[in-house]
Amino acid sequence: MKKILITGGAGYIASHTNIECIASGYQPVIVDSLVNASKESVRRVEALASRAIPFYQCDLRDEAALRRVFEQEGPIDAVIHFAALKAVGESVQEPLRYYDNNLTGSLSLFAMMKAFGVKNIVFSSSATVYGDPEKVPVTEDAPVSATNPYGWTKVMMEQILTDTARAEGWKSVILRYFNPVGAHPSGDIGEDPAYPNNLVPFVSQVAAGIREKVVVFGDDWPTPDGTGVRDYIHVVDLARAHTAALRYLEGSEGNAIFNIGTGRGYSVLEIIKAFEKACGKPIPYVIGPRRDGDVAEVLGDPSRANKELGWKAEYGLEEMVASAWNWQSKNPKGYRS
Ligand code: NAD
Numbered sequence: 064m065k066k067i068l069i070t071g072g073a074g075y076i077a078s079h080t081n082i083e084c085i086a087s088g089y090q091p092v093i094v095d096s097l098v099n100a101s102k103e104s105v106r107r108v109e110a111l112a113s114r115a116i117p118f119y120q121c122d123l124r125d126e127a128a129l130r131r132v133f134e135q136e137g138p139i140d141a142v143i144h145f146a147a148l149k150a151v152g153e154s155v156q157e158p159l160r161y162y163d164n165n166l167t168g169s170l171s172l173f174a175m176m177k178a179f180g181v182k183n184i185v186f187s188s189s190a191t192v193y194g195d196p197e198k199v200p201v202t203e204d205a206p207v208s209a210t211n212p213y214g215w216t217k218v219m220m221e222q223i224l225t226d227t228a229r230a231e232g233w234k235s236v237i238l239r240y241f242n243p244v245g246a247h248p249s250g251d252i253g254e255d256p257a258y259p260n261n262l263v264p265f266v267s268q269v270a271a272g273i274r275e276k277v278v279v280f281g282d283d284w285p286t287p288d289g290t291g292v293r294d295y296i297h298v299v300d301l302a303r304a305h306t307a308a309l310r311y312l313e314g315s316e317g318n319a320i321f322n323i324g325t326g327r328g329y330s331v332l333e334i335i336k337a338f339e340k341a342c343g344k345p346i347p348y349v350i351g352p353r354r355d356g357d358v359a360e361v362l363g364d365p366s367r368a369n370k371e372l373g374w375k376a377e378y379g380l381e382e383m384v385a386s387a388w389n390w391q392s393k394n395p396k397g398y399r400s
C-alpha cells in the first residue's frame with residue numbers, strides 16, 4: 064500500500080483528503096503541529112475510515128523531529144503538503160510569523176524529501192495567486208501576484224517548488240483551490256476555525272446562534288446583485304482532486320498546475336439565501352463597507368483539471384451549504400463538542 068505523508072493532516076481540507084486517500088487504497092501518515100487544528104479530527108477520520116492513522120505532532124520547522132518521522136515511517140511514496148497558516152488579515156499583521164511558518168516549514172520539508180529520496184509532491188496553493196484577475200473564469204496561465212503576505216507565501220512556494228522539482232527530478236502537482244466549503248456527509252468532520260474569517264463558516268455560526276448577524280462586505284461591486292462573487296467548491300470534491308493528483312503523479316513527468324473549482328460563481332446574497340433554505344430559518348445580515356483587499360469576482364476555469372486529472376466537481380451549492388449546516392448543527396462547538 065502506498066504511503067502518503069500528509070502535512071497539516073489534522074486540518075480542514077486534509078481531514079477530508081485522509082478519508083479519500085484511504086478509500087483509494089493509500090495509507091496516510093499525518094504530521095501536524097496542531098497550531099490550528101485538533102487531534103480530535105484525526106480520531107474522527109479513523110472512526111469513519113475504520114483504520115488507524117499514524118500521527119506525529121511535529122512542526123515542520125523542527126528538522127530533527129521531522130527527520131525522525133521520515134526515519135520511523137520508512138519509504139514514503141508521496142507528500143501532500145497542506146501545512147500552512149492561512150488567515151489573510153492576520154498575515155498582514157504578522158508577516159514574519161507567516162513567512163517563517165509557511166516558507167521555513169516548507170523548506171525544511173523539502174530538505175527532508177531530498178535527504179530521503181521522496182520525489183512526488185502535491186501542494187496546496189490558492190486562487191489568491193491570481194489577485195484581481197483580468198478576466199474570469201481564470202486559466203492557469205494568468206499572471207500571478209499577491210496583495211498580502213499569505214498570498215505571497217503561496218506565490219513564493221509555487222516558485223520554490225517548481226525550481227526544486229525541476230532541479231531534483233521531482234514530480235509535482237500544484238493545486239490552486241478556489242473557495243473550499245462544506246463538510247463530509249457524516250457531519251463528523253468539518254471546518255472548525257477559532258474565528259471564522261470566511262463567509263460560509265461565518266454564516267454557519269450565525270445560523271447556529273453563535274453570532275448575531277452576517278456583515279456583507281459591500282453591495283456596490285460590479286456584479287449582478289452588487290455583492291462579491293466566488294467559485295465555491297465542496298471540500299469532498301476538493302479532497303478527491305488530491306487522490307486524482309496522486310494517480311496523475313504515477314503516470315506523469317515534471318510539474319503541473321491545476322485550478323480546482325467549479326467554474327460557476329455565487330454571490331454573497333445567493334450563499335445566504337441557499338443557507339437559509341438548508342437550515343430552515345432566516346439568517347440576519349446587514350450591508351457593511353467593502354473589506355480591504357477584496358475583489359468583485361473570482362472564478363476558476365477547471366478545464367485543465369477536468370481533462371488531465373480526470374477530475375470534475377460533482378456537488379452543487381445545495382450540497383455545499385447543507386453539509387456545512389449538518390456539521391455545524393451536529394457540532395456546535397466544533398471538535399470540542
Ligand atoms: P487548516 O488551518 O485547517 O489546516 C492547516 C493545517 O496545517 C492545520 O492543521 C495546522 O495545525 C497545520 N500547520 C500549520 N503550520 C504548520 C507547521 N509549521 N507544521 C505542521 N503543521 C502546521 O487550513 P485548510 O483550510 O485545511 O488549508 C489547508 C491548505 O490549503 C493550506 O495550505 C491553505 O493555505 C490552503 N488553502 C486553503 C483555502 C481555504 O479557504 N481553506 C483556500 C486555498 C488554499
Ligand code: WQD
Nearest residue numbers: 151189191260261262263265278279280291292293331357
Ligand atoms: C467570500 C465572499 C467577501 C465574509 C479567502 C482568501 C483566499 C482563499 C479563500 C486561502 C467575498 C464576502 C466574507 C463575511 C462577506 N484562502 N464576505 N462577509 O476572500 O474569496 O478568499 O478564502 O487561500 O486566499 O482570501 O473568501 O470566504 O473570505 O469571502 O460579505 O463575513 O464573501 O467579501 O466576497 P475570499 P471569503
